[in-house]
Amino acid sequence: MLHLQACEAPMTAELRWDDLRIFLLLARTGTLTAAAEALGVHASTTHRRLSALEAALGARLFDRTPAGLTLTATGEAMRPLAAQVEDDVDALLRAVSGRDQSPRGTVRLTAPEPLLPLLVDSLATFRQRFPAVDLQVSFSDRFYDLSRREADVAVRPSAAPPERAVGRRVSSVAWAAYASAASVGAQAADALPWAVYGDDMARLAAATWWHESHSEDPVLMSVNSVSAMHRVVSCTPCRGLLPCFVGDRAAELTRLGPPIAAPESGLWILVHPDLRRATRVRSLLDHLWDALVAQRRLLAGTGQPTDPRALG
Incomplete structure (x- = not known):
């Protein structure tokens, strides 16, 4: 059966x-x-x-x-x-x-929003020079993960870049205290309250320096971005810490002293190792390098004269 x-x-x-x-x-x-x-x-x-x-x-x-x-x-x-x-x-x-042979295809770039004025003209020139490259740019304070392909290239201030990225250090990034020219004209700079960094920005080296050096001083408000700090210091009688490439370019602001050593970091152009030889990526890396090297003095805080008034 x-x-x-x-x-x-x-x-x-x-x-x-x-x-x-x-x-x-x-x-x-x-x-x-x-x-x-x-x-x-x-x-x-x-x-x-x-x-x-x-x-x-x-x-x-x-x-x-x-x-x-x-x-x-x-x-x-x-x-x-x-x-x-x-x-x-x-x-x-x-x-x-990483195996393409000509500058064509998509490249995703990320950079902090405050760098937009330093990069926008150069990025427009890049597109004119390489029309076959689809350049997608995210200006954000968020750190995109290159290893996860959230971006292909990053322009990033950092004391030490991520281990899984390679790149070149363009310049130092200096920080200083600023206030509006109107505020400084109305009262002594050291009498002004501070605007300080809060939320995730409280981890900045600049925020740490402030807590170590000025935590007893009066605080007007806290902000969560460099762009917000720029706007607050420009419009309100207070002082705050900004990268010199932001503060020194703002005609309405006065720098209150020389760059502060503690918050200084480096500005890096970073890429994942597997993409650095891709022609479209290499073209953008070289273009960004030339654009940012031309801004080294501004980034390092030596591009414009300093107001002699002390921090207080």
């Missing part, structure tokens, strides 16, 4: 890289809204994709709580494996991107 036994095929889930990317973003941010913002989609789309991923896997990856999303045991086990896939995909994309 012939016995036939039905064999149940093992269930396999069809996964796409986009599914794993959403999973990792949710694991890192902890909320649907933050992950959706990073992806540039609506939160409902992220929720729908997460539900589809969990259904495909037949497992719950996150616990939903009022505070956000928390990884389940299954999610915790999946996270390092998904991160390894992410590293492998990023390495593949960098290797392929």
